[in-house]
Amino acid sequence: MTESLKLSVDRRDGLAVIHTEGYINNQGGEEIARVAYELIDQGFKTLLLNLAGTKIVNSIGISILIEIIEKMLEIDGKLAFCNLTNTIEKTFHIMGLAQYAGIYADEGVAVAELAGG
Amino acid sequence: MQEVTLELPMFADMELTASKTARALGEQIRMSPDKIDEIRQAVIEACINAFEHSRAQDEKVRVVFKILGTHREPDGLQITVQDRGIGFAPGMLTPPDLKKKFGTGKRKRGWGLMIIKGLMDEVDIQSDEEGTRIVMRKMR
Numbered sequence: 001m002t003e004s005l006k007l008s009v010d011r012r013d014g015l016a017v018i019h020t021e022g023y024i025n026n027q028g029g030e031e032i033a034r035v036a037y038e039l040i041d042q043g044f045k046t047l048l049l050n051l052a053g054t055k056i057v058n059s060i061g062i063s064i065l066i067e068i069i070e071k072m073l074e075i076d077g078k079l080a081f082c083n084l085t086n087t088i089e090k091t092f093h094i095m096g097l098a099q100y101a102g103i104y105a106d107e108g109v110a111v112a113e114l115a116g117g
Numbered sequence: 118m119q120e121v122t123l124e125l126p127m128f129a130d131m132e133l134t135a136s137k138t139a140r141a142l143g144e145q146i147r148m149s150p151d152k153i154d155e156i157r158q159a160v161i162e163a164c165i166n167a168f169e170h171s172r173a174q175d176e177k178v179r180v181v182f183k184i185l186g187t188h189r190e191p192d193g194l195q196i197t198v199q200d201r202g203i204g205f206a207p208g209m210l211t212p213p214d215l216k217k218k219f220g221t222g223k224r225k226r227g228w229g230l231m232i233i234k235g236l237m238d239e240v241d242i243q244s245d246e247e248g249t250r251i252v253m254r255k256m257r
Contacts, residue, residue, distance in 0.1 A: 023130070023133070025129075025130065055154075056133070056136065056157065056158070056161065057158075058132070058161050058162065058165055059162055059165070059226070059228040059229050059232055060165060060169075060226065062228065063224060063225040063226045063228065064225075066215065066218065066225040067224070067225055070219050070220070070225075073219065085154060086151045086154065087151060087154035087155050087157075087158050087236070088158075090155070090235070090236065091158060091232055091235070091236070094231060094232055094235035094236070095213075095215060095228055095231065095232070096214070096215040096216070097215065099215070100215070
């Protein structure tokens with residue numbers, strides 16, 4: 001019994017938005033990483049993870065997101081998040097993730113900020 | 118005091134069963150949605166810690182939910198997550214530091230207890246060679 005995570009990608013100028021739907025556990029984190037690394041290979045250096053459809057995560061899944069952040073730091077890119085639940089945002093702050101990845105209220109604000117930066 | 122006990126096999130995503138029970142009880146005592154979410158997150162972390170690290174021979178995790186206070190005036194929730202694994206020394210664990218995890222080539226794991234302590238009001242961890250017991254509380 002594993003809950004599968006659904007992903008969709010919206011490619012824009014220099015920015016790719018990954019929309020998630022479902023639980024980000026080990027398998028979910030690996031799936032996000034697979035898609036993120038494909039986008040990096042395609043030349044995207046700014047990735048936005050829109051977690052509007054994700055209400056639950058676990059720390060194993062988040063640890064894989066940290067590996068994506070590490071990769072983005074290596075290539076001088078950016079990973080950002082938007083539409084987090086209050087608890088997921090609090091969890092990211094507890095872990096210190098917010099120091100290395102932008103957190104935005106919604107996709108519009110995130111895209112405007114990331115496209116401008 | 119009202120109590121619900123679950124005995125979860127260590128299968129993938131069984132932590133979600135505990136999370137759903139936490140939500141039902143949190144709603145029952147009219148906790149705020151954010152507090153319920155925080156409890157659910159902490160319960161998930163405690164369960165997956167046991168799944169991943171306990172090496173319990175019986176491959177089970179026991180989760181006991183207790184409504185604190187009275188039926189008419191509930192004060193909060195207490196959740197105990199217990200395994201019969203090999204235990205660990207809580208005092209010997211160094212809190213993870215994200216900065217130090219970058220550039221190591223290793224997996225970025227080890228956050229569970231930090232998250233639990235950050236989200237719950239009270240956390241007590243007892244562990245020895247007969248297993249681990251994490252008791253956590255969140256007040257309304």
